[in-house]
Amino acid sequence: MMPLTLVSSGETNVIQRIGGKPEVKKHLEHLGFVVGSEVTVVSSIGGNLIVNVKDARIAISKEMAAKIMV
Template structure:
């Protein structure tokens, strides 16, 4: 399922990162790599604040929909 459907506070394992190659590279630079863990901290207007690799990152709904957990 896409990260946008993940429950707040639940730790999820990243199964796949989709999108164009430049989008995938950007997300991987932020720490969204296959097999990594990600936790949704909060949602604001559809956008997400997530905990990935011991840092908090804000990502748009469009970017979050490309991350499968």
């Protein structure tokens, strides 16, 4: 298991765990980041990520991405 920040562009992984405070988990869940769903890193710019999750393209900060374990 590793944080989403270490995943290479174009690589698809399954979300194993989401860390952080309850409100952070809830926010990520509303964006589509739920345990068991697939996430693909589209690109990484300065550590911030653009990812595909549940047929949507979402930009997240490196702090948020570090809480998502794949």
